Amino acid sequence: MDSRNYILRSLSPAEEALIRPHLTAVPLPQRMTFFHSDEPITQVWFIERGGASLINTLPDGNAIEVGTIGNEGLVGTPILLETDRMPCECDMQIPGDGWQMPAQALKSVLHQSDTLRVKLLRFAQAHFAQMAQSAACNRLHTIEERCARWLLMTRDRVGDDFPLTHEYLALMLGVRRAGVTVTANILQNAGLIRHARGHITITDPVGLEEAACDCYRIIRDEFRRLLPQGDSYPGDVP
Amino acid sequence: MDSRNYILRSLSPAEEALIRPHLTAVPLPQRMTFFHSDEPITQVWFIERGGASLINTLPDGNAIEVGTIGNEGLVGTPILLETDRMPCECDMQIPGDGWQMPAQALKSVLHQSDTLRVKLLRFAQAHFAQMAQSAACNRLHTIEERCARWLLMTRDRVGDDFPLTHEYLALMLGVRRAGVTVTANILQNAGLIRHARGHITITDPVGLEEAACDCYRIIRDEFRRLLPQGDSYPGDVP
DNA sequence: GGCCTTCTGTACGGCAGCGGACAGACCTGT
């Protein structure tokens, strides 16, 4: 299937015949919510463009991103693991588009194609490896390192240039907005990024990788290992 | 099957007939390593007693626990998700015992029983929900809250009383050993625990729950929802 | 008993990031 999504792109004709009839192309606007915490997930989404965030909001009002999903996978992993909800919310952070599919249809397709199930479960594993890395990273690394990592991971999915406010980035990193402002200026003064009013451009990805913690590389390598055609991940994004 | 392990205990006769021949009872001594980071996992383990930790060790030498597994599940989730390794190490923290099973055998059993696969995948989901909660908790909560949470989660698996040094607990929480010593004394002075030379006793679990962050309850509820017979989890541990 | 190792208590300066606040810059709509 001709797609920017790594899973869809890897489908055999037989797999595609199973899935294609259930897909509906949909825009994925910024701030769209895929599902709320602990509420039933009735649809899943394959992302073509843009970036989604799995966000954990605690009872005390604090919130933080625990995982991100882009054109390498799908939103709705609980469906793969025999349930229909989880205690996190999933939002679109960088706008884009994708394919929507009823959760029930995905469940029945999983029973009909072993090879497809393998691909999806391996994506789930990559997704969870990312989460495991975030759990460590969130505790052990500085704002600057984590900020650089987040920007690089987003770059791999949407390109060098995307809309993003300090406010949202602060939410992602679980820090104060003012902390992001300071950090963004440090990175900008180092010539790694440029930022202005809700927009960020990465000007020196190599330098940014040096500023990031090893977690970036660890996660990227794990995606390469587990994704179909992962040897070409992250792709050069036009 | 007569077992303290939530998954094994829930098996139907047919499921048990599939699995039982592949199980070998094994002791799980303290500090035993189940698997190392990025090395092939050839066996899985159902835990009967004791507690295992999934530990993420970063290239810079820092390490932290990103998940724990006890008698509610199995060690070796990558096998469920169509791979044989992950960038984490898994160790036994609180000694106990369990059942070992070749990974290949598990894979073939997964193909033979839909109902068993469902149980195992739902455990995987619970495990990952725990990880997602840890990712947030590690960033947003104090040592004292996280320490109380860790002790409660361990209590649910092994009882009120277990071997544990400040050094190991510091590794679990990703903090200094000295920080744990101070925190343990705060909890002890509050009458919630007693500790001495490599051993901890929980004396007031209700009070300890008040000292812990909400993450404890959130994770526990998710396990109850997803585990077979989860309405009785955590069990009263003799 | 005496030695050695492991574990625990405590201390001290230092710093990353917090919470809260405010002002200026920039965009949009009317």
Added chain:
DNA sequence: ACAGGTCTGTCCGCTGCCGTACAGAAGGCC
């Protein structure tokens, strides 16, 4: 042109935890 919202830059005192270090206490071993 003006008003009102949004976004960014910066400042303040504060605190939780760090890194490091050292000494005493408890247990194991001979």
